[in-house]
Amino acid sequence: MFKRTIKFYNIIIIIVLLLLAFYSDKITNNYTKTETKRTISEQASSFKVYFIDVGEADCILIDDNGTYTLIDGGNNDDGNKLVKYFNELGITKFKYVIGTHAHEDHIGGLDNIINNFTVEHFLMPDTTVNIKSYTDILKALQKKNILYETPKIDDEYTINQSQYKIFYIGNDREDLNENSIVLKLNYFNTSFLFTGDSPAYVEKTILSKDLKSDLLKVSHHGSQYSTSAQFLKKVNPKYAVISVGMNNDYGFPKDVTIKKLEYLDIEIHRTDKEGTIIVTSDGNELYFENQKTDTNG
Ligand SMILES: [Zn+2]
Numbered sequence: 001m002f003k004r005t006i007k008f009y010n011i012i013i014i015i016v017l018l019l020l021a022f023y024s025d026k027i028t029n030n031y032t033k034t035e036t037k038r039t040i041s042e043q044a045s046s047f048k049v050y051f052i053d054v055g056e057a058d059c060i061l062i063d064d065n066g067t068y069t070l071i072d073g074g075n076n077d078d079g080n081k082l083v084k085y086f087n088e089l090g091i092t093k094f095k096y097v098i099g100t101h102a103h104e105d106h107i108g109g110l111d112n113i114i115n116n117f118t119v120e121h122f123l124m125p126d127t128t129v130n131i132k133s134y135t136d137i138l139k140a141l142q143k144k145n146i147l148y149e150t151p152k153i154d155d156e157y158t159i160n161q162s163q164y165k166i167f168y169i170g171n172d173r174e175d176l177n178e179n180s181i182v183l184k185l186n187y188f189n190t191s192f193l194f195t196g197d198s199p200a201y202v203e204k205t206i207l208s209k210d211l212k213s214d215l216l217k218v219s220h221h222g223s224q225y226s227t228s229a230q231f232l233k234k235v236n237p238k239y240a241v242i243s244v245g246m247n248n249d250y251g252f253p254k255d256v257t258i259k260k261l262e263y264l265d266i267e268i269h270r271t272d273k274e275g276t277i278i279v280t281s282d283g284n285e286l287y288f289e290n291q292k293t294d295t296n297g
Contacts, residue, residue: 037284040188044283047187051277054078055296056245057105064160069096071194072106076133079112081295095159099124100196101179104133114140125179126150126171162187167209168202178202184213188283193235195219203231214286215239222253232260239267246272
């Protein structure tokens with residue numbers, strides 16, 4: 001009887017010890033997580049990504065605590081409106097201006113940007129095309145004595161507190177979309193994947209990269225030839241932003257793309273429905289707001 005009681009108590013003690021070990025580990029883990037989150041919030045200052053409503057085109061402004069980067073510049077007609085909008089925001093200088101590829105709906109307004117602001121670095125794929133939007137850029141760069149820089153895959157850049165890495169760039173591919181610069185941007189614990197108009201071919205070549213991102217700028221305005229299921233699963237974003245014009249001629253975004261995003265429970269934001277989409281990061285989470293801007297040419 002006595003022996004059995006001892007045995008019984010031993011078992012109880014062992015169970016209690018195991019429970020203690022398990023929970024103390026959990027408590028420490030949670031504590032470390034909260035601590036890290038708190039430290040990041042203290043270090044992070046102000047970080048915003050604007051998906052500017054430029055109709056059937058792309059224009060993305062990154063404001064990393066007053067250091068600005070521009071990815072694409074809408075259509076030709078958007079140029080002056082963008083200059084006005086950036087003036088209103090108090091911008092005088094861009095650290096990086098990136099033209100993802102030489103289609104008008106991505107680089108149309110970039111000559112106006114180059115002519116009206118200080119541009120420290122201009123990045124674009126190496127392309128030979130005879131498109132007016134493109135030759136206008138070359139002229140503007142020459143006039144302001146700015147170098148035309150072509151980044152290489154895996155090149156890394158620092159904006160201010162954020163960094164981005166070139167995941168893809170095509171050089172002189174016949175399908176201009178296949179030249180699209182794809183880059184991933186990290187701001188503390190949050191990440192964004194910018195894809196230009198890259199088609200499934202490009203997505204396939206970068207599958208081995210660290211694609212996982214909180215936000216995906218859906219490629220090619222939601223075209224059916226991009227956002228392959230395989231790619232989307234690897235990016236595994238919480239949010240998707242589609243830059244697209246209301247009632248556009250192409251029927252973008254395509255239903256098949258929307259369905260893929262919905263199937264994976266990804267929160268969808270569209271410039272044709274919301275206007276300019278402003279995403280703020282505190283280093284841990286992303287927050288969305290909309291703005292009606294007079295930037296749609
Ligand atoms: Zn496009």
